[in-house]
Amino acid sequence: xxxxxxxxxxxxxxxxxxxxxxxxxxxxxxxxxxxxxxxxxxxxxxxxxxxxxxxxxxxxxxxxxxxxxxxxxxxxxxxxxxxxxxxxxxxxxxxxxxxxxxxxxxxxxxxxxx
Amino acid sequence: xxxxxxxxxxxxxxxxxxxxxxxxxxxxxxxxxxxxxxxxxxxxxxxxxxxxxxxxxxxxxxxxxxxxxxxxxxxxxxxxxxxxxxxxxxxxxxxxxxxxxxxxxxxxxxxxxxxxx
Numbered sequence: 401x402x403x404x405x406x407x408x409x410x411x412x413x414x415x416x417x418x419x420x421x422x423x424x425x426x427x428x429x430x431x432x433x434x435x436x437x438x439x440x441x442x443x444x445x446x447x448x449x450x451x452x453x454x455x456x457x458x459x460x461x462x463x464x465x466x467x468x469x470x471x472x473x474x475x476x477x478x479x480x481x482x483x484x485x486x487x488x489x490x491x492x493x494x495x496x497x498x499x500x501x502x503x504x505x506x507x508x509x510x511x512x513x514x
Numbered sequence: 515x516x517x518x519x520x521x522x523x524x525x526x527x528x529x530x531x532x533x534x535x536x537x538x539x540x541x542x543x544x545x546x547x548x549x550x551x552x553x554x555x556x557x558x559x560x561x562x563x564x565x566x567x568x569x570x571x572x573x574x575x576x577x578x579x580x581x582x583x584x585x586x587x588x589x590x591x592x593x594x595x596x597x598x599x600x601x602x603x604x605x606x607x608x609x610x611x612x613x614x615x616x617x618x619x620x621x622x623x624x625x626x627x628x629x630x631x
Contacts, residue, residue: 432618432619434619436622441602441625441627442624442625443518443520443604443622443623443624443625444557444604444606444622445622446619446621449618449619451618451619490556490557494618500617500618501559501562502559502620504556504557505556506555506556507554507555507556509554
């Protein structure tokens, strides 16, 4: 069965520090990978996605992620965070071929402190 | 801008009183999804439409129904809301004929927060 694991439920970090949010998946077939951000009382906004090609993906707001097939990981990174990055972050996978459901991780709460 | 719109953003209903949430899209996408998201949890898929074909998740309660009268609109009906149905409800779309790669990504609306009194 396919699954997504976000290894940290909460990540506290100081402003301007680097951050990494970890995501691992389990699948026996090819996957598409996504990171979404959710601010309070709002919907999900796509940060970045990996569908194919370069394994280093750059997204909005200075975030990037690297697809590592051998480690089945898709960790999200930002070199210097801002207070405004405080939000919930969800890693999700879908499976190649036609349209597919998203399988979400449990989410990581990023709290940026001054 | 092409987008997914949900109305209302906040909905308050009484225990047992039917409620309908609305989703519309200007993306001309074939697939529309409804998710339930409870506090501090990941979104949970309730059902989706591929064009006119309705697909219910196995664990979606019978209390939840959906209608898709045309490509642009999709409704979520909760027949007898209970206190446990209080949540954020998210609509998403995917899959445009003009861009087959868009089937691989879901576009989310801003959500409707439902409160049950």
